[in-house]
Amino acid sequence: MESAATLLVLLTLAGIPLWVLREEAAASRVPDEPGWHVIDITAVAPGGIFTFENVVGHNYWRHTPAVARPVVRVGEKVLFRLRSADVIHGFSIPELQVGPIAIEPGYVTEVRFEPKEAGEFLIQCVFRCGGCHEEMFAVLEVRGPNGEPPPEDMKLKLPPRVKCRLNRT
Amino acid sequence: MTARRVFHVAGAVIVVLAGAAAGALLPSAAPAQERRIQMTARQYAYDPPVLHVNRGDTVRLRIRSLDVIHGFYLEAFDIKASIIPDSPYLELTHPSRKGERVEKVEELVFVADKTGKFRFRCSRVCGNMHPFMQGELIVAPNRLAGAGIGACVGLLAAAAIVALRRDPGLS
Amino acid sequence: MNAPQPSGRIDLLRTVPGLKWLLTRRWFQFAVVLPNLAFFYLFIIAGAFGSPVGSRNIIIIFVWILWWFLLIAVMVPFASRVWCTVCPIPFFGEWYQRRALVGVRVGRPGVGRNRMWGFNRHWPRALSNIWLQNLGFLLLCTFSVPLLTRPIVSAIVLGGLVLLATVLHVIYRQRAFCRYVCPIGGFLSLYSMCSMVEVRARNRETCDECTDKSCLAGGVTGWGCPWHVYPSKLDRNNYCGLCMECLKSCTHDNMTIRARPFGSETALKSYDEAWKAFIMIGLALAYSVALLGPWGIIKDWANPTESGKWGGFALYAGALWTLTLAIVPAAFYAAARLGRRLAGEPGMTMKEAFLGFSGVLVPLGLAAWIAFSIPLILVNGSYVLNVISDPLGRGWDLLGTAHTPWMPFHPEYASFLQLAVLLTGLFYALRSGWRFAGERYGDRPAAARAVAPVAILSTAVAAGFLWMFVG
Numbered sequence: 001m002e003s004a005a006t007l008l009v010l011l012t013l014a015g016i017p018l019w020v021l022r023e024e025a026a027a028s029r030v031p032d033e034p035g036w037h038v039i040d041i042t043a044v045a046p047g048g049i050f051t052f053e054n055v056v057g058h059n060y061w062r063h064t065p066a067v068a069r070p071v072v073r074v075g076e077k078v079l080f081r082l083r084s085a086d087v088i089h090g091f092s093i094p095e096l097q098v099g100p101i102a103i104e105p106g107y108v109t110e111v112r113f114e115p116k117e118a119g120e121f122l123i124q125c126v127f128r129c130g131g132c133h134e135e136m137f138a139v140l141e142v143r144g145p146n147g148e149p150p151p152e153d154m155k156l157k158l159p160p161r162v163k164c165r166l167n168r169t
Numbered sequence: 170m171t172a173r174r175v176f177h178v179a180g181a182v183i184v185v186l187a188g189a190a191a192g193a194l195l196p197s198a199a200p201a202q203e204r205r206i207q208m209t210a211r212q213y214a215y216d217p218p219v220l221h222v223n224r225g226d227t228v229r230l231r232i233r234s235l236d237v238i239h240g241f242y243l244e245a246f247d248i249k250a251s252i253i254p255d256s257p258y259l260e261l262t263h264p265s266r267k268g269e270r271v272e273k274v275e276e277l278v279f280v281a282d283k284t285g286k287f288r289f290r291c292s293r294v295c296g297n298m299h300p301f302m303q304g305e306l307i308v309a310p311n312r313l314a315g316a317g318i319g320a321c322v323g324l325l326a327a328a329a330i331v332a333l334r335r336d337p338g339l340s
Numbered sequence: 341m342n343a344p345q346p347s348g349r350i351d352l353l354r355t356v357p358g359l360k361w362l363l364t365r366r367w368f369q370f371a372v373v374l375p376n377l378a379f380f381y382l383f384i385i386a387g388a389f390g391s392p393v394g395s396r397n398i399i400i401i402f403v404w405i406l407w408w409f410l411l412i413a414v415m416v417p418f419a420s421r422v423w424c425t426v427c428p429i430p431f432f433g434e435w436y437q438r439r440a441l442v443g444v445r446v447g448r449p450g451v452g453r454n455r456m457w458g459f460n461r462h463w464p465r466a467l468s469n470i471w472l473q474n475l476g477f478l479l480l481c482t483f484s485v486p487l488l489t490r491p492i493v494s495a496i497v498l499g500g501l502v503l504l505a506t507v508l509h510v511i512y513r514q515r516a517f518c519r520y521v522c523p524i525g526g527f528l529s530l531y532s533m534c535s536m537v538e539v540r541a542r543n544r545e546t547c548d549e550c551t552d553k554s555c556l557a558g559g560v561t562g563w564g565c566p567w568h569v570y571p572s573k574l575d576r577n578n579y580c581g582l583c584m585e586c587l588k589s590c591t592h593d594n595m596t597i598r599a600r601p602f603g604s605e606t607a608l609k610s611y612d613e614a615w616k617a618f619i620m621i622g623l624a625l626a627y628s629v630a631l632l633g634p635w636g637i638i639k640d641w642a643n644p645t646e647s648g649k650w651g652g653f654a655l656y657a658g659a660l661w662t663l664t665l666a667i668v669p670a671a672f673y674a675a676a677r678l679g680r681r682l683a684g685e686p687g688m689t690m691k692e693a694f695l696g697f698s699g700v701l702v703p704l705g706l707a708a709w710i711a712f713s714i715p716l717i718l719v720n721g722s723y724v725l726n727v728i729s730d731p732l733g734r735g736w737d738l739l740g741t742a743h744t745p746w747m748p749f750h751p752e753y754a755s756f757l758q759l760a761v762l763l764t765g766l767f768y769a770l771r772s773g774w775r776f777a778g779e780r781y782g783d784r785p786a787a788a789r790a791v792a793p794v795a796i797l798s799t800a801v802a803a804g805f806l807w808m809f810v811g
Contacts, residue, residue: 005370005441012374016381020389020732027736045237045296056732057492060392061645083735085392087296088238102238105294106396106726107743108735128254129237184763213643214636245752264747286810287752288634290719297489298643300395300720304634314811317759318803321766325799328770332788 027108028081036079036112039070041138043082043089043103043125048132048164050123055085064166071141074118080111090126093140100126115142119154132164176334180327184320191319195310198284201225205276210252211235212296215289215304222281223309230277232259240292243306246279251293281308349598351542353587363584363597366442369425377428380498382731387495391733397491398731401723403498404488409717411524412531413710417602420535421528424581429501430518433509434566444563451513452557452564460513463520463568469612473526474619478664480523481623482657484631485643514566518581525581530616531706532577533605534768538598539571539580539587546594547572555586555595562589571595576605578613606699606772614694615669617701621801622664624708628808630656632715672698675793679777683790687780696776697794700769704798707765708805711758715809718754722747758809766802770795 030036042055044065051065059065072078080098082091084105091111092099098113125136137158143149204226209216210233222228232241234254241250241259251260251271258273291302353360362368383399394400415422435441437456447455486493505517518525541547541555555571558564563585565571571586572594586595608614630638641652676697677690688696722744727733729742736742773794777787 001367001442002440005367008374009377009435009441012378012381016378017385020382020385023736023738024732024734027734055392056389057386057392057397057490057495058388061490061492081735083391088293105393106391106730106733127238128234211636212646213639214634216636218634218636242748244748285752285755288715290748292746294393294395297394297646298485298639300489301631301639303632311811313755313759314807317762317806317810320759320763321799321803321806324763324766324770325795328774328795329788329792332774332791333785 030079035077037072037076038079038081039072040081040083041068041070041091043084043091043129043136045086045089045130045132047166048125048130048134048136049166050091050125050136050138055083060085067166068138069141070123070138071143072115073143073147074115074145077114078112082109082111083107087129088127089129089136091123092126093121093123095121096140102127117154118142118144118148118150120150120156122156122158135159135161135164176331180331183327183330184323187323187326188316188320191315191322195312195315198223198225198309201227203227203229205229206231208232209235210239210241210291210302212237213291213298213302215302217304219305219307221307221309224281224284226281226308228277228279228281231275232277237295238293239295239302241277241289242292243277243279243287243289245283245287248277248279249292250274250277281306284308285311285313346600346604348604349538349540349600351596352537352599353596359597360587364588366444366588369583369585370441372426373428373431376426377431380428380502384495384499386732387491387493387498389732390491392491393733394489394491395720395723396726396730396733398727399491399494399498400488401720401727403494405716405720406724409713412706412713413717416528416531416535416706417710418536419582420532420537420577421525421581422537423528424518424525425583427518427524429522430505430509430515432502433506433517434515436506437509437514438563444558444560446558446560453554454558454563456513458510458513461511463512463516467520469610470520470526470529470616471612472521473523473529474612474616476521477523477526478619478623478661481627482660484627485639486645488631514564514568515581515583516568519567519579526616527620529578530613530620530702531709532580533607534603534703534706535577536599536602537582538577538600538604539582540574540596540598541572542594542596546592550592550594552591554589554591559589559591561591562586564589576607576609603703603768603772606702606768607776608695608699608702610695614672614698615665617698617705618668618672619664621701621705621708622660622668624705624712624805625808626660626663628708628712628805632712633808669698671797672701672794675797678793679790682792683777683781683786685781685783685786687786687790692780693790696780697773697791699776700773700794700798703768703772704765704801707761707768707802710765711761711805711809714757714761715751715754718751719748721749755810759806762802762806762809766798769798769802773798 030038041050043050044055047064049065050068052068053065055065082103084103086105089103090100091103098111101109101111103109119142121140123138123140125133139156139158204222206220208230232252234252239252241252247263247265249262249264257275259277260271261274262269262271285308287306288303289306291299386397387399390397411423437458439457445455446453450456451460480487508517556564565586566583567579567581569579574580630642640647640649641656644650644653673694676693680693725741725744729739730736773791777791781787781790
């Protein structure tokens with residue numbers, strides 16, 4: 001019985017993290033049709049940041065994530081999986097009529113769209129989420145169907161941050 | 170044994186009577202009036218934190234958020250609203266009605282037809298201390314509180330009577 | 341110590357079918373601890389790698405909403421330190437000491453007859469009390485806001501306790517961490533005195549005639565009591581962790597579990613226990629004001645890492661420590677002193693009066709904490725449904741309940757429940773004070789005078805809590 005008990009403990013110690021990884025992978029897979037370009041974005045209120053990084057318990061309070069710059073192509077089926085690490089954020093790409101949609105903390109909010117024209121477009125947060133809300137932007141780069149960079153006149157430069165400069169740790 | 174039982178029952182009766190008496194002695198509320206209250210919500214409190222109204226008052230509540238999206242869930246009055254910053258509207262639903270559409274209102278209106286202390290809580294995740302963001306609506310006369318305090322005093326009185334009775338040998 | 345057996349006790353091992361069989365299985369403890377070990381492991385993973393949003397993370401919801409409520413409102417009043425029976429924190433340390441999960445080892449070196457690994461040092465005499473637990477719990481509670489709202493903090497604390505327990509159990513003998521260091525154990529020891537079960541020796545004569553004292557020294561059938569308690573002489577619940585080892589070790593089948601009325605013991609034996617009572621009632625007050633109260637400024641002070649109000653935090657922490665360590669004790673000291681003087685005859689020493697009358701805080705404090713916990717579970721209980729489907733708050737949906745909307749469960753009825761609980765606590769408090777005075781003063785009027793100040797103070801405390809919750 002002792003060896004059975006020991007085996008159970010070892011199975012638990014190994015099994016729990018493996019199970020967590022498995023469920024995480026399962027939840028990340030897109031059901032239904034294949035062929036979606038999935039982009040995971042997390043919204044973070046301190047600093048007003050849309051990021052690709054995984055913002056979780058151990059890094060939320062000590063690390064400023066990098067601002068995301070999603071890159072897609074014309075004709076792709078794009079699926080944004082949006083998370084919030086703290087409060088209710090908004091997500092909107094006004095020029096492409098994507099959103100506005102509220103990102104609830106602790107859930108995954110999905111937004112699907114198919115870009116039709118190349119260019120750089122502004123992603124903004126549309127629900128006031130804190131002191132850095134007014135400077136919470138990101139740029140979505142839409143390349144041509146074969147990966148050509150967007151034309152010069154469609155490029156976008158974000159205004160420099162004044163209140164919420166990002167000093168990355 | 171029976172004498173002991175009698176005294177225990179007498180003690181309980183005294184407790185109840187004292188509590189009820191205290192509750193009943195609270196003066197009845199002033200005549201119902203209409204109250205307009207402006208409230209702000211911030212991380213993590215409402216201002217004013219405590220609302221005092223009388224029974225029967227019609228309360229018209231306007232709430233404004235100073236920072237992020239907050240909620241307003243008032244227990245016992247079936248009110249659940251979202252407070253969107255920069256918007257003059259509150260998004261109101263009633264938790265008891267299933268599948269209801271959100272109603273945009275400028276103010277929350279309800280009649281304070283129940284007495285006592287009711288809490289309102291934030292119902293939209295607004296940050297760290299969201300679960301502890303709450304305020305109080307006190308509808309006078311708060312008979313339950315009066316009865317409760319009276320019951321405590323009554324219990325003390327009952328204990329004193331039990332302690333001071335003459336019969337020896339009974340604990 | 342050979343006091344006559346009190347009445348009103350039911351021998352559960354003889355009356356509940358199957359219970360004795362179950363509790364004497366060697367695999368019982370392992371079977372109940374392993375699931376909790378798995379849960380703790382998941383919680384720590386969720387705290388570190390899951391959503392930083394507290395209400396969407398299983399560690400916050402399961403530990404501070406569900407487990408806390410079950411502990412204070414169900415486990416302690418009904419089953420004493422039964423949490424300690426199933427707690428996974430000492431698991432690794434005890435596995436190391438015993439080199440067994442299920443079996444028993446005899447031989448030397450070790451403790452008593454049992455072969456135990458580790459240094460097996462004696463716990464320092466100066467710390468053989470609950471002062472470390474008093475201060476540890478007070479420290480945790482000073483930082484309760486980050487602890488209760490930030491998953492990573494809870495993960496670090498839970499993981500840290502496991503690590504500390506393991507290290508201490510390598511160095512010291514048996515459950516030194518559980519007995520002298522665990523912050524939860526501190527208040528469990530106090531409130532278990534009110535509880536409705538007890539582990540006791542059935543028959544004192546059998547113990548007197550026993551020569552092997554296996555309950556303490558261990559033997560072939562069981563380990564000696566790991567709680568540094570002498571089971572044969574056990575007459576209080578405080579330091580018995582219900583590990584059921586003595587039931588298995590006793591070679592005369594003389595240890596049992598009995599059911600008893602609520603509030604059977606309230607006698608505090610030492611200052612560390614009294615201060616635990618003061619700390620707990622003070623914290624119940626502070627939490628009711630800071631966490632369940634409407635005042636934002638106090639919440640800001642309790643939450644300095646977000647509000648930046650460190651000056652306010654110093655004020656809040658200072659008030660907390662002064663209240664629990666000085667003001668509440670002073671009030672009870674004054675009441676005990678006044679009562680002793682009013683009684684006229686000496687009757688007892690000042691220390692006896694202070695400790696004895698402070699015992700009223702055992703049922704009263706437990707009632708205050710239960711009353712505090714009732715709204716938390718009613719309002720936030722529905723989050724349990726969310727996190728069982730999405731423990732890490734990452735968008736999973738294992739059981740289909742991840743999108744359950746937040747549904748407070750009739751929170752308006754909390755007031756009635758709180759009133760009932762506080763009145764019950766006050767009743768047992770008054771009864772405890774009266775019994776204590778009655779034991780010391782043969783003269784009824786003298787006893788009544790002696791207990792009067794504490795009785796009034798207890799009533800004021802109960803009424804104060806009532807006002808905070810309901811008024």
